[in-house]
Amino acid sequence: MRGGLSGFYIFLSCILLGVAAIAAVNSVASMMADGISREGRSILGGDLRFALVQRETTPDEKAFLTGLGPNTQAVSMRSMVRLADGSNQALAEVKAVDGAYPLYGTVETEPARPLQDLFAQRDGRYGAIAAAELLGRLGIAPGAVVRLGSAEIAITGVLTREPDLLSDGFSFAPRLMLSAEGLAATGLVQPGSLVEYDTKVRLPDGADAEAAKAEAVARFPASGFGIRTAAEAAPSLQRNIERFSQFLTLVGLTALIVGGVGVANAVNAYLDAKRPVIATFKSLGAGGGFVVTVYLVQILTLAAIGIAAGLVLGALAPFVTARFLESVIPVAAQASIYPGALALAALFGLLTALAFALLPLGRTRDVAATALFREAGTGARGRVRWAYLLAAGGLAATVAALAVATADDKRVAITFLAGTAASFLILRLVALLIEKLAARAPRVASTPLRLALGNIHWPGALTPSVTLSLGLGLTLLVTLAIIDTSLRREISTGIAAKAPDFFFVDIQNGEMDGFRAEIDAIAPGSTLEAAPMLRGRITRLRGEDVATMKIPAEGGWVLRGDRGVTYAPSLPENSTVTEGEWWPADYDGEPLVSFAAEEGRELGLKIGDTLTVNVLGRDITARIANFRAIEWETMAINFVMVFSPNAFAGAPHAWLATLALPQSAPEAEEATILNRITNAYPAVTSVRVKDALTAVNGLVAQLALAIRAAAAVALVASVLVLSGALAAGNRGRVHDAVVLKTLGATRRTLISAYVAEYAMLGLATAVFAIAAGATAAWFVIARIMQLPFAFDLRVAVTTLIVSLVLTIGFGLAGTWRVLGQKAAPVLRNL
Numbered sequence: 112m113r114g115g116l117s118g119f120y121i122f123l124s125c126i127l128l129g130v131a132a133i134a135a136v137n138s139v140a141s142m143m144a145d146g147i148s149r150e151g152r153s154i155l156g157g158d159l160r161f162a163l164v165q166r167e168t169t170p171d172e173k174a175f176l177t178g179l180g181p182n183t184q185a186v187s188m189r190s191m192v193r194l195a196d197g198s199n200q201a202l203a204e205v206k207a208v209d210g211a212y213p214l215y216g217t218v219e220t221e222p223a224r225p226l227q228d229l230f231a232q233r234d235g236r237y238g239a240i241a242a243a244e245l246l247g248r249l250g251i252a253p254g255a256v257v258r259l260g261s262a263e264i265a266i267t268g269v270l271t272r273e274p275d276l277l278s279d280g281f282s283f284a285p286r287l288m289l290s291a292e293g294l295a296a297t298g299l300v301q302p303g304s305l306v307e308y309d310t311k312v313r314l315p316d317g318a319d320a321e322a323a324k325a326e327a328v329a330r331f332p333a334s335g336f337g338i339r340t341a342a343e344a345a346p347s348l349q350r351n352i353e354r355f356s357q358f359l360t361l362v363g364l365t366a367l368i369v370g371g372v373g374v375a376n377a378v379n380a381y382l383d384a385k386r387p388v389i390a391t392f393k394s395l396g397a398g399g400g401f402v403v404t405v406y407l408v409q410i411l412t413l414a415a416i417g418i419a420a421g422l423v424l425g426a427l428a429p430f431v432t433a434r435f436l437e438s439v440i441p442v443a444a445q446a447s448i449y450p451g452a453l454a455l456a457a458l459f460g461l462l463t464a465l466a467f468a469l470l471p472l473g474r475t476r477d478v479a480a481t482a483l484f485r486e487a488g489t490g491a492r493g494r495v496r497w498a499y500l501l502a503a504g505g506l507a508a509t510v511a512a513l514a515v516a517t518a519d520d521k522r523v524a525i526t527f528l529a530g531t532a533a534s535f536l537i538l539r540l541v542a543l544l545i546e547k548l549a550a551r552a553p554r555v556a557s558t559p560l561r562l563a564l565g566n567i568h569w570p571g572a573l574t575p576s577v578t579l580s581l582g583l584g585l586t587l588l589v590t591l592a593i594i595d596t597s598l599r600r601e602i603s604t605g606i607a608a609k610a611p612d613f614f615f616v617d618i619q620n621g622e623m624d625g626f627r628a629e630i631d632a633i634a635p636g637s638t639l640e641a642a643p644m645l646r647g648r649i650t651r652l653r654g655e656d657v658a659t660m661k662i663p664a665e666g667g668w669v670l671r672g673d674r675g676v677t678y679a680p681s682l683p684e685n686s687t688v689t690e691g692e693w694w695p696a697d698y699d700g701e702p703l704v705s706f707a708a709e710e711g712r713e714l715g716l717k718i719g720d721t722l723t724v725n726v727l728g729r730d731i732t733a734r735i736a737n738f739r740a741i742e743w744e745t746m747a748i749n750f751v752m753v754f755s756p757n758a759f760a761g762a763p764h765a766w767l768a769t770l771a772l773p774q775s776a777p778e779a780e781e782a783t784i785l786n787r788i789t790n791a792y793p794a795v796t797s798v799r800v801k802d803a804l805t806a807v808n809g810l811v812a813q814l815a816l817a818i819r820a821a822a823a824v825a826l827v828a829s830v831l832v833l834s835g836a837l838a839a840g841n842r843g844r845v846h847d848a849v850v851l852k853t854l855g856a857t858r859r860t861l862i863s864a865y866v867a868e869y870a871m872l873g874l875a876t877a878v879f880a881i882a883a884g885a886t887a888a889w890f891v892i893a894r895i896m897q898l899p900f901a902f903d904l905r906v907a908v909t910t911l912i913v914s915l916v917l918t919i920g921f922g923l924a925g926t927w928r929v930l931g932q933k934a935a936p937v938l939r940n941l
Contacts, residue, residue, distance in 0.1 A: 119381065121835030122374055122417065122835075123417040123420070125367075125371070125377075125835075126417030126418055126460055126463075127424070128370060129369075129370045129460060130367065131456075133367065134424070135363075135424065135425040136428075138453070139356075139428050140355075142429040142433065142446060143352050143436065145445070146444050146445065147277075147344055147345055154216075154341075154344035156213055156214060157183070157214045157215065157311030157341075159320055159323060159339070161311075163307070163335060164306070164673045165303065165306060166335075166727050169728075172331055179314060180312050181211065181214065182311060182313065183213070185206055186294055186308055188205050188306045189202060189284060190203060190794070192245065194255075195256045195258060197789075199250070202796065202797070204287070205289070206288045208288065208290065209290070214311055215274065218272065219272035220270055221253075229268050233265065234265075236264060237265070237293030239265070240287075241269065242285035259287070259289075260297030260299040260794055262293075262298070270286055277345040278339075301794065303620070303645070303763040305616060305646065320341065321340060324338050324340060333725065335725035335727075337648065360517075360518075366824045368531060369580065369828040370828045371467035372579055373828070373832035374414075374468055375467040375471055376832065378472065381406075392405075399476035402475065414465070414468075422457060425456055433446040455513075458513065459513065459514075462509055469506070470495055473495040473503075534582070534883065537883065538583065545872070549564045550568040558860055560864075562860075562861075562868075566864070566865075566868045577833060577872045578872065581876050582883075589888070589906055590884040590888050593884060593892075593902065594891055597898065597901045597903075598898070611747065612781060612799070614797075614798040615769075615770065615796070615798075617765045617794060618795050620766070622795075626768070627639060629791055637770055638770070640748055640769045641748075641768040642767055647674060649723070649724055651721075663713060666711075675751075676751075676754060677752075678754045679756070680696040682705075683749075685745060687739060690737060691736050691737030693737060701733075701734060702731060702732065702758035703733055703735075704735055704752050705737050705752070705754075707751045708741070709741075710751055718736070718737070721734050722752075726759065727763070739753070746800060772784075781801070830917060862923070869923070870918070874911070884906075
């Protein structure tokens with residue numbers, strides 16, 4: 112090693128890149144998780160949060176909550192905020208709070224004034240504060256007057272920080288906050304309105320939140336309370352951080368595995384350069400084990416250097432990203448060093464380096480000294496002992512087991528690793544196929560082309576290294592690019608074409624006939640579909656308490672939180688019964704329920720099973736009568752659960768409606784309809800589907816950008832491995848080039864041969880990447896997401912160009928030095 116790191120820069124770069132990616136992802140995820148845990152009380156708004164949907168707490172419940180400690184109640188709902196003259200409107204997440212809010216954390220506003228002052232009633236109007244986004248959509252500033260429901264509200268400030276915002280989950284619209292008295296004046300809260308009542312409690316010092324939660328469940332088993340402690344402050348965000356970090360960790364592991372090929376190439380090239388030394392060792396009586404040990408120590412030392420450098424970069428990631436993440440997620444990110452994340456990355460790096468280094472070492476172990484001297488420059492290819500094969504396989508299995516063990520979703524991790532392993536195998540077969548085709552190609556008159564074909568299939572060819580190194584990275588990028596394209600195309604065109612133009616929420620029972628008449632008047636020829644809607648939480652499946660069940664990864668979303676439920680005497684138009692039978696229109700027996708077929712299968716439900724749903728504080732147990740196939744992508748009125756009408760007899764509820772305009776309707780008509788409905792029915796929440804799809808498309812684009820950036824790490828690793836593979840093959844090419852030049856070949860002939868060779872390898876690799884990536888994307892889109900698949904020709908052309916540029920560019924860069932090699936020194940050593 113006194114000779115320096117020459118020949119090992121690719122080795123070090125591959126290890127560094129993979130380790131840095133894994134360390135950085137897990138360190139940043141740990142920082143965010145620590146921030147949520149540290150600020151759990153502020154994020155939740157209390158030590159405990161009790162949520163009810165569509166009903167307030169009863170006197171007994173309220174007395175119990177008051178007995179736990181100081182508390183505050185917030186009322187949340189969505190509604191339309193209108194300009195005073197009715198000329199414009201915007202959807203808002205309305206939140207009404209009492210005088211005790213917030214129990215933890217601080218609400219920040221501009222101007223900085225007490226909430227009681229900002230919410231106070233002046234000149235007959237209650238005050239409210241709004242997010243800057245809402246003010247921007249309406250084109251107003253603090254001091255403006257807006258209408259909310261049937262009341263005028265004065266905007267008194269801008270809401271810049273809401274401490275418990277994350278605990279409310281995903282927001283569909285910007286916030287408008289006012290007092291409980293202000294909300295009451297609007298008249299928005301009606302029987303059956305989609306309203307959530309959250310009571311947040313501050314426990315005395317030393318009190319056990321879990322014990323208080325258990326006591327509440329025991330005292331009020333049928334209340335329908337959704338209870339969370341500070342440890343579960345933002346469950347949706349926590350799950351998303353875990354899933355995203357898991358995916359990015361797997362991508363980083365892919366980069367590390369791809370880099371493992373570079374490790375193997377670098378070790379091969381290093382040992383090839385050390386043939387005279389190894390031969391000397393063996394000539395002096397050194398055994399194969401001694402040779403392996405000497406070079407294994409060197410390789411592990413170099414791997415340790417690469418791992419250490421990668422850990423340094425990974426450890427710096429939280430300090431670099433903290434400020435940016437705080438601007439995206441309102442959690443104070445306190446950067447630190449996370450030993451667990453760094454140890455995991457180091458272990459992955461060490462195991463991968465060792466696994467890929469063992470086979471080249473094992474191949475050198477049993478080669479005789481005479482063979483090493485004879486084969487200088489030709490690349491010995493001895494057999495590898497079973498012990499080395501088994502050891503390398505065991506290390507690879509350990510890497511896979513570690514990845515699965517540390518993954519939140521084992522199924523995703525196993526699928527990802529299986530796909531990576533299959534890609535390696537397929538790429539090796541593709542390389543063999545390319546070699547066979549080149550060997551069997553008819554003899555061509557062109558000398559450069561004949562040399563290129565020979566270089567592809569002759570012993571020691573670069574075909575396996577180039578195909579394997581570049582193929583995996585390009586395949587991953589093609590897969591993600593096509594998935595992104597298909598999703599965004601389906602959202603912007605496919606779903607938009609099938610979906611209705613508007614959703615209307617919280618239409619009161621007594622307003623439904625008038626609402627229909629209004630729609631007929633302002634949008635003749637349109638189609639209005641409506642269904643009664645309540646909110647309910649599944650509390651039991653087959654008599655088992657959902658809170659104690661192990662919730663499956665697939666279909667588990669049905670059991671988390673409240674779900675929209677409805678009732679219907681007949682089968683909804685957009686559904687198809689796949690199993691069981693629908694109940695008669697006049698059915699009046701035991702409550703029955705129709706369950707979504709796919710979600711029912713994922714939860715393991717069968718015809719005849721029972722489920723209990725808590726609606727408006729009542730537990731309703733129904734038996735599953737049938738399963739329905741639902742086309743969620745149509746965005747029509749769909750519910751996971753449709754009950755028989757007798758299940759909710761007499762229950763107060765509102766209506767949900769969709770409006771589909773004729774295809775010939777001009778876009779300006781949508782704005783007119785939205786404005787007239789909002790002014791005629793101020794308590795009805797109106798959502799234009801086009802706006803919702805635009806927001807979703809933007810979110811998908813941001814996620815795709817982050818995922819592509821992560822996948823680019825794998826491509827960078829592929830490029831490093833490619834350059835290393837080409838550099839490793841140059842030593843053998845020096846001899847070939849010198850011999851050919853001695854026999855009369857010109858530099859132009861050799862350059863043409865190399866360009867043709869690299870172009871054919873790049874073309875073959877690109878074709879495989881496009882085919883494999885498109886197949887993987889089709890499986891994800893068509894089979895898993897069940898959406899139409901759309902192949903993007905631009906992705907294919909881009910992949911082809913990138914592959915050719917990389918292979919030809921790096922190939923010629925490496926062989927240019929070969930062409931200038933003096934003949935005499937090389938010929939003397941042949």
